[in-house]
Amino acid sequence: MRKNWLLLILATILVTIHYDSNAQSKNVQKYKSRPFDPTNGMSYGRKMAYANQLYTDGSYFNAIDYYQQLKAQDERNPYITYQLADCYRFTRDYVLSAHYYAEVTHLSKKTYPLATYYAGLMLKQQGEYQAAMAEFNEFLGDNKKSAQRPVPRGTDLIDKNPDRSVDPKVMKDLKKRAKMEIEGCLMAITDMKSPQPVTIINAGPNVNTVRTELSPYPLGDSALLFSTSGRNTGNARSNADVRYDVDEDHDLEQFFYTHKQAGFVDSFQWPMPFNDGGFNDPRQHTGNGCYSPGGDFFYFTRCSEGDTMKIICHIYMSEFSVVGWGTPVQVAGGVNDLVSSSTMPCVAKVGKKEILFFASNRKTQSRGGYDIWYSVIDPRNHSFRRPQNCGKQINTTSDDITPYYDSRVQKLYFASNGKKSFGGFDIYSADGGPSRYTNVHNMGYPINTSADELYYIKDPVGKPDAYVVSNRIGSYALKNPTCCNDIWRIQQEPRLVVIGKVLNKKTQELAPQTVVKMVDQKGEMNTYNSEDGNFLFNMARGHSYVITGDKQGYTSSRASVSTMEIKRSDPDDTVMVTIFLDSIKNSFSVSNIYYDYDKATLRPESVASLDSVVHFLTDNPSITVEIYSYTDSKGTPEYNLALSQRRAQSVLDYLEKNGVDRGRLTAKGFGQKNPAAPNEVQDKDNPEGRQLNRRTEFRIIADLPTRRVLYNSAMPGTMDQQEKNLHVEDESTDDEPATPGTKKPADKDEDN
Numbered sequence: 001m002r003k004n005w006l007l008l009i010l011a012t013i014l015v016t017i018h019y020d021s022n023a024q025s026k027n028v029q030k031y032k033s034r035p036f037d038p039t040n041g042m043s044y045g046r047k048m049a050y051a052n053q054l055y056t057d058g059s060y061f062n063a064i065d066y067y068q069q070l071k072a073q074d075e076r077n078p079y080i081t082y083q084l085a086d087c088y089r090f091t092r093d094y095v096l097s098a099h100y101y102a103e104v105t106h107l108s109k110k111t112y113p114l115a116t117y118y119a120g121l122m123l124k125q126q127g128e129y130q131a132a133m134a135e136f137n138e139f140l141g142d143n144k145k146s147a148q149r150p151v152p153r154g155t156d157l158i159d160k161n162p163d164r165s166v167d168p169k170v171m172k173d174l175k176k177r178a179k180m181e182i183e184g185c186l187m188a189i190t191d192m193k194s195p196q197p198v199t200i201i202n203a204g205p206n207v208n209t210v211r212t213e214l215s216p217y218p219l220g221d222s223a224l225l226f227s228t229s230g231r232n233t234g235n236a237r238s239n240a241d242v243r244y245d246v247d248e249d250h251d252l253e254q255f256f257y258t259h260k261q262a263g264f265v266d267s268f269q270w271p272m273p274f275n276d277g278g279f280n281d282p283r284q285h286t287g288n289g290c291y292s293p294g295g296d297f298f299y300f301t302r303c304s305e306g307d308t309m310k311i312i313c314h315i316y317m318s319e320f321s322v323v324g325w326g327t328p329v330q331v332a333g334g335v336n337d338l339v340s341s342s343t344m345p346c347v348a349k350v351g352k353k354e355i356l357f358f359a360s361n362r363k364t365q366s367r368g369g370y371d372i373w374y375s376v377i378d379p380r381n382h383s384f385r386r387p388q389n390c391g392k393q394i395n396t397t398s399d400d401i402t403p404y405y406d407s408r409v410q411k412l413y414f415a416s417n418g419k420k421s422f423g424g425f426d427i428y429s430a431d432g433g434p435s436r437y438t439n440v441h442n443m444g445y446p447i448n449t450s451a452d453e454l455y456y457i458k459d460p461v462g463k464p465d466a467y468v469v470s471n472r473i474g475s476y477a478l479k480n481p482t483c484c485n486d487i488w489r490i491q492q493e494p495r496l497v498v499i500g501k502v503l504n505k506k507t508q509e510l511a512p513q514t515v516v517k518m519v520d521q522k523g524e525m526n527t528y529n530s531e532d533g534n535f536l537f538n539m540a541r542g543h544s545y546v547i548t549g550d551k552q553g554y555t556s557s558r559a560s561v562s563t564m565e566i567k568r569s570d571p572d573d574t575v576m577v578t579i580f581l582d583s584i585k586n587s588f589s590v591s592n593i594y595y596d597y598d599k600a601t602l603r604p605e606s607v608a609s610l611d612s613v614v615h616f617l618t619d620n621p622s623i624t625v626e627i628y629s630y631t632d633s634k635g636t637p638e639y640n641l642a643l644s645q646r647r648a649q650s651v652l653d654y655l656e657k658n659g660v661d662r663g664r665l666t667a668k669g670f671g672q673k674n675p676a677a678p679n680e681v682q683d684k685d686n687p688e689g690r691q692l693n694r695r696t697e698f699r700i701i702a703d704l705p706t707r708r709v710l711y712n713s714a715m716p717g718t719m720d721q722q723e724k725n726l727h728v729e730d731e732s733t734d735d736e737p738a739t740p741g742t743k744k745p746a747d748k749d750e751d752n
Helices: 004-010 028-032 044-056 060-073 078-090 094-108 115-124 129-142 168-191 604-619 637-657 687-693 719-723
Strands: 198-202 213-219 223-228 254-259 285-291 297-305 311-321 342-350 353-360 371-378 400-406 411-416 426-432 437-442 453-458 466-470 486-492 496-504 514-520 525-530 534-539 544-550 554-556 558-562 573-583 587-589 623-630 665-671 696-703
Touching (some): 060 078, 078 094, 078 115, 129 168, 213 453, 213 466, 213 486, 254 285, 400 453, 411 453, 426 453, 496 514, 514 534, 554 604, 558 573, 604 623, 623 637
Parallel strands (some): 311 342, 496 573
Antiparallel strands (some): 223 254, 285 297, 297 311, 411 426, 514 525, 544 558, 554 573, 623 696
16 A cells, blocks of 8 residues: 555645644543543544544544554554554654564564564664664564565555465565665765765755745746745635645645845745746645746646545646736646646756656556656647656656756756665666666765655756755654655755875885775764775865874874865865875884973973874874883982872873873883983983983883774775774783883973
8 A cells, every 4th residue: 555645745745734742642631631532432442443544544643642542551552553653654753663663573573574674664764774774684584484474454565465464475575675775774874974065954944844845946046936835825715625624734735936035045035925827726735846948838736635535646737828827737648647646747858859757656567656757748739748657777666756857967866765775765866868867876965864855956057056855854843853844955065085195104105905084173084995005085165184094003194184264166176195104113202291390290381292192092093002201310219100100190191181092091100210311420410311311101002903993884895804904913012111212301490
């Protein structure tokens, strides 16, 4: 059974029934307090029948209310829990849906074998990719054989299956789909590491409401046409229109338009009903508007709800003449039919031909669900040839919708939930058309997210900015954070790339098998598994990056790159950097670490030197060090030992305070042991030697593979496979250095 939530999206509708935000309370008395609640006083069985009827009718928000009442009475009933999980899935409340599917699995896994699969889907649409893959793998492990197994009433796979079991072919298809969902999770994890050079912003409250906005269509560079169910068009409906007046808060989807605010980038004025041509109909949902390339025809969709709440959509067109826009008529030539929907028209030039693209759920020649179709328009009389399916490169056995064709680059853009995706519906592009396509690929993050993305359309002029419709986090929402669609603005950014190489400091040759890390000012890290010593990263505006290398047995230098001053209007840019790797030495000294006289307190002058150590340890996370502090020979050995220990500890505290893991540091004081120079020469005091002896040194005691960056999600292979490329060695440590490190003057004003 094709679920109504999807039909509503496809028809540019989101039925927004009045809904109490606290309706999910399990307090049964709360529901009994509703004076007009038809379930008041009902028995458990009748209330169940009422809830099931709401579910069957597609009234999922209302069904949730009553299933929650039933669950309060029968908390461990797996059927009620499954129905709730379904309702939350159809209303796109991914968090609660995943929760209840997981609960069903716990209560009755064998009876509800699909619960694990749907839990994976809901986790995927939250962006919880690792958890989602675990659920999909569990589903595959539990269903190694495609035997028939019982499943609950109300799932969307067993409508025509009277014995309520999963057909082996259906289970086989679901297992294939689960594997594709795992591939989608892996793709998302990888792609989010190298986002596309775009910024996505919400079009704002003058466009979007807490209900739903769809089908954006730019009117030149200064205005936007769109459809919404969240604003009053001023079209009053007669009380006699019972068929359409479903609920006083159920507004029809209608056209609005808004102008951009002068002087503000992608900021929109208060919208107005789009009354040009009289396309809005007070009795039907209206949306999906577009003009023909010449501007003399306007195409759009009208959708009606029948007595059974089944929605049928048809494509209309209106012709402009000297007297204005003509009366809209249904597009002929087989584009529309009586038993299926045709919607989402887009008219564009493909070569020399004018083509009508649209989405339809017709059965004949369909690959399944909604497919994208096209019809060639005859220029002689503006008639439409018999529609043709766009083919298997575009269409899947699931739903492929919202076609938009850019004649400037000869590309088709569309949304699909039947291909490898980040979440549900993703935006894809394909070269060619109208019947043959190549290079079909996912548009990537952040155009696509774990939520649903629909209606991608570019600006007609200027920089290739665009619009997309999405229910991603950040949308204005009435029911839950991802319930409702908003229009989002895609701002094209300059492509900023850093290209570099990793060199062995001694040989000046490329250092292969190095994991290169790029960390921004927020601590977010991208990695690149460099097989040959070369690497490349994409960068974004407004960031400061530090780039280092990670290779067993080596320490790395750092390169800093900033994009803070780059503007969106700036051209693309490429930065070249070089990272040097040096073999690990046993110890090193840092000059200019000063203390107050006879104290362990660090002086302000020490900050710069210690910050260099912080950078070194941050850039080389596998390195573990011991901090050695020494004094000269003045004072008793016992006193000097204690003083040096406190000084070593003060250095450790500073490093830890500045982000170095405490577990990588050990503080040791050696007092006047291991002098770097004589404290006295020929029985006379030697001030220069004492200065050299009052020192702090760092000894590298381990290069721990457990702290090394071993896995690069941007490269092929599992973590185990990538880890094999790195040789793991253990290093032994001594309790005390055999010889001092390089000597640098310490605090020259101190006597002890």
